[in-house]
Amino acid sequence: MAEVVIVPDRVTAGGLVADEIAALLRRRPDAVLGLATGSTPLPVYQALRARLEGVDTSQVRGFALDEYIGIDPAHPESYSSVIAREVVEPLGLDPALIRTPPADDPDIATAGERYDDAIRAAGGVDIQILGIGTDGHIGFNEPGSSFASRTRVKTLTRQTREDNARFFDSIDEVPRHCLTQGLGTILEARHLVLLAFGEGKAAAIAGAVEGPVTAMVPGTAIQLHPHVTVIVDEAAASKLRLDQYYRDTFDNKPAWQGI
Ligand code: GLP
Numbered sequence: 001m002a003e004v005v006i007v008p009d010r011v012t013a014g015g016l017v018a019d020e021i022a023a024l025l026r027r028r029p030d031a032v033l034g035l036a037t038g039s040t041p042l043p044v045y046q047a048l049r050a051r052l053e054g055v056d057t058s059q060v061r062g063f064a065l066d067e068y069i070g071i072d073p074a075h076p077e078s079y080s081s082v083i084a085r086e087v088v089e090p091l092g093l094d095p096a097l098i099r100t101p102p103a104d105d106p107d108i109a110t111a112g113e114r115y116d117d118a119i120r121a122a123g124g125v126d127i128q129i130l131g132i133g134t135d136g137h138i139g140f141n142e143p144g145s146s147f148a149s150r151t152r153v154k155t156l157t158r159q160t161r162e163d164n165a166r167f168f169d170s171i172d173e174v175p176r177h178c179l180t181q182g183l184g185t186i187l188e189a190r191h192l193v194l195l196a197f198g199e200g201k202a203a204a205i206a207g208a209v210e211g212p213v214t215a216m217v218p219g220t221a222i223q224l225h226p227h228v229t230v231i232v233d234e235a236a237a238s239k240l241r242l243d244q245y246y247r248d249t250f251d252n253k254p255a256w257q258g259i
Contacts, residue, residue, distance in 0.1 A: 002194075002209055002228035004246035005259065006237045010197045013231045014043025017129065017193055020259050022051040024126060030059035032119075034128030034186075035087055035098070036139075037064065037079045040195050041129050045086050057092050063119050064100040065130070065139040066180035069153065073104055077167045101151060101179040108179070112151030116185055128189035132196050135159050136204045136217035140180035143216045147224065149182030183221045192228045193259070194219070196236040205232055206239035229259045 007013045021044070024031050035041075067079045075081060080100040088098050099118065105111035119125060130138050135157060141149065142157050155177055156164075165171040186192070196205050208219030209230055222228045237243055 010043045014047040017044045018047035033062040034125040036129045038131040040131035062098040067101045067103040068175040069103045069177040103179040125189035130194040140178040141218040199235040201236040202239040
């Protein structure tokens with residue numbers, strides 16, 4: 001089962017994940033990071049900055065989960081801009097080694113396949129950071145997405161476009177389509193780290209961690225993976241039935257295990 005870590009706040013969550021990533025990069029300077037956008041992973045990237053001071057990050061490789069289709073890549077809310085601003089620049093990574101799904105590719109029908117090939121050629125993702133949508137989506141795999149899905153074009157739900165409208169001037173500006181890693185692609189990463197904060201994510205987290213495995217809640221795909229860490233604040237944990245067990249487990253965990 002997923003290891004569930006309940007933390008007091010997002011800064012603590014960011015620190016835990018950043019410790020793990022910094023240790024990985026000290027062992028393997030060319031490790032492959034699976035990068036997520038949205039507001040949830042920001043504390044991870046902020047905490048990493050301090051931990052990577054003095055560390056050579058020039059060989060770090062990375063693949064983002066998803067990208068909007070029909071948005072200028074230079075738009076500040078394109079995911080390539082977000083990754084450049086929040087991850088590549090502050091951490092001093094080489095932009096040539098950090099990729100987002102090429103949603104502006106003229107051959108969009110096969111762009112996903114080539115993105116998956118590139119992930120495979122890099123040796124696969126070592127640690128995949130994930131957020132979760134209020135409807136249970138991971139990446140942009142909306143409810144109903146196949147657990148075997150690969151990187152491909154998806155249509156965003158009305159709910160996701162409403163949730164993401166806060167990053168744009170109006171909901172009409174939120175793209176309708178995206179190129180997203182599939183659930184099958186995400187499940188190939190060696191370690192999944194799913195973060196969620198706030199009451200608005202409590203139902204999605206309870207469904208993903210403890211609900212029956214169903215394509216209707218794409219986050220339940222994590223139950224099929226052998227190494228998953230779910231890090232949540234108290235509000236996002238509030239609908240978990242086994243919360244006491246998760247607390248006992250983490251409190252009594254040997255320090256060498258990390259997350
Ligand atoms: C978007 C992204 C997801 C992200 C989700 C939650 O739809 N494609 O990768 O997990 O939103 O966003 P937030 O972290 O801002 O709540």
